[in-house]
Amino acid sequence: MLVEAVKLALQAIRRNALRSFLTVLGIIIGVGAVIGMVTIGNGTTARITADLAKLGTNLLFVLPGQVGPGRASSDAKPFNNRDIEVMRAQLTGVQAVAPVAQKSVPVIYGTENRNTVVTGTDSGYFVVQNWALARGRGFHEGEERAGRAACIVGQTVRETLFGRTDPIGETIRVHNVSCEVIGLLEAKGQSSFGTDLDDTVLMPLRAFQRRIAGNMDIARVYVSARNGVDTAKVQTGIERLLRERRNITPGKEDDFSVRDMKQVVQATAGATAVLTGLLGAVAAVSLLVGGIGIMNIMLVSVTERTREIGIRLAIGALEEQVLMQFLVEAVVLSLFGGILGIALGLGLAIVTTAALNVPFLVDPFIILVAFGFSAVVGILFGYIPAHRAAHLDPIQALRHE
Amino acid sequence: MPRAGGPPLIEFKGVSKVFGSGPAAVPALNAVDLSIDRGEFVAIMGPSGSGKSTAMNILGCLDAPTSGTYRFMGVDVGRLNRHQRTLLRRRYLGFVFQGFNLLARTSAVENVELPLVYRGTPTTARRRLAREVLARVGLEGREDHTPGELSGGQQQRVAIARAIVTDPAVLLADEPTGNLDSRMSLEIMNLLGRLNREQGITVVMVTHEPDMAAHARRIIRFVDGRIDSDASSERAA
Known part of the structure; x- marks a missing residue:
């Protein structure tokens, strides 16, 4: 039954190829942004850490005066x-x-x-x-x-x-x-x-x-x-x-200070990691927006296909079969978006890391998360439209123009 | 001519249907008694608002009566829940609509397969069955055409094929020729008659055209939510 539902979903998506693409554009951009940001961020962190380590982690700086937060670089x-x-x-x-x-x-x-x-x-x-x-x-x-x-x-x-x-x-x-x-x-x-x-x-x-x-x-x-x-x-x-x-x-x-290079490396790596996380979080918001886009289009789709749903119910589709069909359609859509988004994000990261001359480091975990997240977006935002479709009255639905 | 033994296929006992409630209540059916046996070809006629469509929806287990009982093959449909009614519908009933109601941009064979998809018939078996049935309604060679590529009469034949692919006990047709010209209408009526005669499918058809009703062997007229007359058609007589 799941296989059939996936086939039906693919049919429906193919029949509305352009609209389907526009629907998942939000997910594509969202996932792409998260993957791109995090990958570029990781590469930059790795580069900075490596650069600083090249200076020697056994290195100490000795400076006159106390420098640090809240202290003026002194006249020591x-x-x-x-x-x-x-x-x-x-x-x-x-x-x-x-x-x-x-x-x-x-x-x-x-x-x-x-x-x-x-x-x-x-x-x-x-x-x-x-x-x-x-x-x-x-x-x-x-x-x-x-x-x-x-x-x-x-x-x-x-x-x-x-x-x-x-x-x-x-x-x-x-x-x-x-x-x-x-x-x-x-x-x-x-x-x-x-x-x-x-x-x-x-x-x-x-x-x-x-x-x-x-x-x-x-x-x-x-x-x-x-x-x-x-x-x-x-x-x-x-x-x-x-x-x-x-x-x-x-x-x-x-009235002098001694700085350990190791601490500088750690502090800098920490700062870039925070920045990466922040960028990723901003990108994740766009994923949420993409999910809402999917819900919106699925609701429109349910209204538009009321008659189709009526036909399906009249010729013997069970409520759960219609629910499953629309839910699977939403999930397949958002997974498509997820896959395209991952490709987009990695492509973006390849180009950007090459331009910035930082290593291109793929984090399989973040890819898994982005993929899982797009599936969850599909289920969450696909459920309401699917539920609405499944509970249509077939008589009313068949009369719908 | 009721068959000896078993209950009638379709039996209305004092079936009423009221839409809305209180002062806004609109009675659509008023204590209708009706029984249809296996193998019959029945036409239901009547002016709009006479209750014939409501009767059809109840017959098709798409709607439940407000009072009275509707027994289908001896089962009280009023006691079934929505899920059970769907199961009954997909096992024993086939629907043909005035507007064809085929899925757009979907090939004829895929349209015919649809009820089998929901029944869980395996792909190869249902493809074979769908092609067989399409051949039976005279659409050999048109299996891969979408509704947009077929004439009205051909679309209605696809719809009939979809209705009979599950080998139903009853074929319910709601104004099946309403959107067709007279030549195509005749084709469809001949097809329904043939299915009834040769395969013993019970056909219940709503129509407002006397010419079409004349193809049936029994004509029931509804007026104001009641059965006004119920007689064998002249042609069959």
Whole structure:
């Protein structure tokens, strides 16, 4: 009997192909939106998490002042070269320490120029950032100590300034300081937040401080923990050491902060997951609207087919057979919508994830949910029209024009 | 000519039908007594509002009398619920309507199959039966035509095929020629007569055309909700 009901439903749907399609358009868009949003959202979350993990989950940021909700980024004093030396000497479980001082300045080569962020740092930077050189060499210890103006450029800077010329051995002007290019960084691409990581110039810290910044400040310090060492332990070590160096009496608050990359990753992934859920919920509302659309059209269909229902009842259809027929019709319609919607959503996700350069991750669970939901929509919103059809008086129905 | 033994096929005893209630009540049938036996070909005539359609609906178990009893094959239909009446209808009754009432955009053979679908007859068996019956009403080769592709007379023959495919005890025809010209009407009447004679199907037909009624062997006239006359037709006599 169910098989017959499905056949009858398919017949009825085929006979009204255009109307049937318009009816399920709501479901198609609803399911498509849910699947699309969630799939794109999952891909983005995965991408951000992977990007942040690439920075190293064993990474700690040390910043002057307390930053966080409700606190102004403070005027606490920056770090100095001696802090770095002491950290390197006294911290345990540490793989590398890298000071970072930055300034955005014009960089000129021949007639080409570009404003870029120049970073004063030392060899520790390549370790903590897990960043290798494409060509050339890193800083010598001598260069670091003497503060010689040697530069390592990123791929974006190379492209705009040098074009096809080999940059190694060339001299560029960085904020009026002549500087020999000794190395070229490997391409890193965009960060998850859209900044171009390759738009950078690295200099030895001392040279940067003396000749570009004009002071000895270090804006932040990156510390990477050795493999297998708990970052929390390293964090405690840094805090103890810096409190001592900055003369903070017990009971007073730190005037610096240490951030664990792992927490940043978790927080960001959490935020994108919430966003994905929110988008999915908005899309789910359109599914509900689609369901109401189905009910509306099914009610119209029952009225329109009153005479047909009368014929069926007169020639021996039982009430439950008519009920079943219309219910199955609604369910088949909404399942059609569900399938087309899943296809639409996945198609949308394939195109969008490719454009955003994020992985295309299909969540079978959400597809199952969308499919089940469209079936439930069919049953819920198909029941009232089906019930109405089944309880028509055959005499009245046959008289209906 | 009642058959010896068994009850009549159709038996009205003091059947009344009132529509509405209170001062707005409209009596449609007034204490009608009637009995029809197996194998009869009966025409029911009467002006509109005479109660013939109401009688037909009660006969077809589509409606129940307000008072009195209607026995079909000895069963008191008034005591059956809607579900039981549907079961009785689909087992023993075939309907032919004035407006044909075929499903649009549905082939002749699918229309004829429909009652079998609701009975749960397997697909191959019901396809075979439907084709056989269509051949019997002279529509061989038209099985796959939709109603829109058939003439009125052909559509009514499809409707008759649909009514008899279940091998019913009674064929109820409500103005079966009302929408047809005289040539097609004659075809349909000949078909009904043949089904009655050759296959012993009891035919009860409502009509207001004396020419058509003359094909029946018995003519019952309704006036104001009562039976005015009940006689053998001249032709049969």
